[in-house]
Amino acid sequence: MEIKKYTFDNLIGENADFVKLIKNAKKAANSNSSVFISGETGTGKELIAQSIHFASDRQDRPFIAQNCAALPENLLEGILFGTVKGSYTGAVDREGLFEQAEGGTLLLDEISVMPYDLQGKLLRVLQEDYVRRVGGMNDIPIDVRIMATINEPIHQLLQYGRLRKDLFYRINIIGLEAMPLRERLDDIEVLADFFLKKHNRKNNKQIWRITKEAKEKLKRYDYPGNIRELENIIMSAVSMATDEHKLTVEDIRIQENLDHIDAPVLREFIRSKKSLNDFVGEIENDIIKETLKTNDGNVSKTAEALGMKRQTLQHKLRKANRK
Numbered sequence: 334m335e336i337k338k339y340t341f342d343n344l345i346g347e348n349a350d351f352v353k354l355i356k357n358a359k360k361a362a363n364s365n366s367s368v369f370i371s372g373e374t375g376t377g378k379e380l381i382a383q384s385i386h387f388a389s390d391r392q393d394r395p396f397i398a399q400n401c402a403a404l405p406e407n408l409l410e411g412i413l414f415g416t417v418k419g420s421y422t423g424a425v426d427r428e429g430l431f432e433q434a435e436g437g438t439l440l441l442d443e444i445s446v447m448p449y450d451l452q453g454k455l456l457r458v459l460q461e462d463y464v465r466r467v468g469g470m471n472d473i474p475i476d477v478r479i480m481a482t483i484n485e486p487i488h489q490l491l492q493y494g495r496l497r498k499d500l501f502y503r504i505n506i507i508g509l510e511a512m513p514l515r516e517r518l519d520d521i522e523v524l525a526d527f528f529l530k531k532h533n534r535k536n537n538k539q540i541w542r543i544t545k546e547a548k549e550k551l552k553r554y555d556y557p558g559n560i561r562e563l564e565n566i567i568m569s570a571v572s573m574a575t576d577e578h579k580l581t582v583e584d585i586r587i588q589e590n591l592d593h594i595d596a597p598v599l600r601e602f603i604r605s606k607k608s609l610n611d612f613v614g615e616i617e618n619d620i621i622k623e624t625l626k627t628n629d630g631n632v633s634k635t636a637e638a639l640g641m642k643r644q645t646l647q648h649k650l651r652k653a654n655r656k
């Protein structure tokens with residue numbers, strides 16, 4: 334768990350909605366309530382979470398971030414709540430993240446990936462303010478501020494039942510939405526200049542400006558990877574720049590513009606950077622979920638509508654649930 338100490342000073346942007354977001358985040362720093370941050374990848378969710386923590390009363394206590402997608406689900410419970418020796422083969426006495434974060438903040442990234450049952454257990458911990466280690470008998474009182482993030486639109490997660498509504502409402506006391514960069518195009522220049530300075534310093538370079546054409550090029554792009562992607566583009570431009578003192582349009586290496594490709598699905602596929610298998614699998618899951626919904630969850634009717642055998646559908650549903 335690598336910790337970089339980010340504060341509000343690191344959050345750059347002048348766009349009106351962004352300024353409002355930061356204002357609300359600063360209010361959150363004066364409170365003790367849970368925080369729910371939604372936003373696509375690279376929009377600054379972690380930065381916001383850390384900034385809130387390090388501006389809050391808890392700043393001298395731990396800030397711990399755990400990505401729920403990074404661990405096999407059978408380990409996640411023990412990691413969060415701790416384990417007791419002998420509770421399962423190989424289990425040792427170990428405190429979980431809740432105990433480690435005592436007095437501080439625990440950020441649960443991609444909380445929607447957490448298995449449904451575990452989401453229920455988490456809710457109980459948040460409601461009762463104590464944890465019980467896996468296999469343990471004692472209730473351990475905890476004082477931990479919870480923050481959670483999601484990368485997908487909240488209504489989708491709630492609709493598909495990937496995030497428990499009760500858990501969402503419990504954490505979403507303060508709700509913050511980090512907007513994608515394409516919705517704050519007016520900040521591209523400010524951010525690009527900021528990253529230029531930062532990477533100039535890091536690389537001992539003397540590149541003082543970005544040419545007008547280079548800026549135009551930066552503004553024409555839609556940044557599926559958001560601010561992280563913009564930073565990477567500037568970082569690589571700085572290290573590869575041909576001119577000693579300016580970044581030119583040739584230095585800005587942006588993934589080819591895909592607008593000339595007629596088929597939207599192909600554009601989406603290329604942008605996703607996923608394998609064909611994963612991409613098609615996700616579309617398949619979406620279609621199955623939607624069809625299930627229109628058939629009120631009836632598996633036989635859904636299978637018929639999809640032109641597949643009931644067993645095949647059940648197999649696919651089980652597989653999707655395990656993901």
Ligand SMILES: Nc1ncnc2c1ncn2[C@@H]1O[C@H](COP(=O)(O)OP(=O)(O)OP(=O)(O)O)[C@@H](O)[C@H]1O
Pocket residue numbers: 343344345346372373374375376377378379380381484511560561564
């Ligand atoms: N407002 C901002 N000002 C300056 N830099 C920013 C801002 N927002 C994001 N960044 C930069 O973008 C990078 C990604 O931010 P962060 O890790 O907070 O994104 P995230 O939303 O948590 O992404 P993911 O969903 O992929 O975890 C950071 O390392 C930081 O350099």
Ligand SMILES: [Mg+2]
Pocket residue numbers: 378379442
């Ligand atoms: Mg993150």
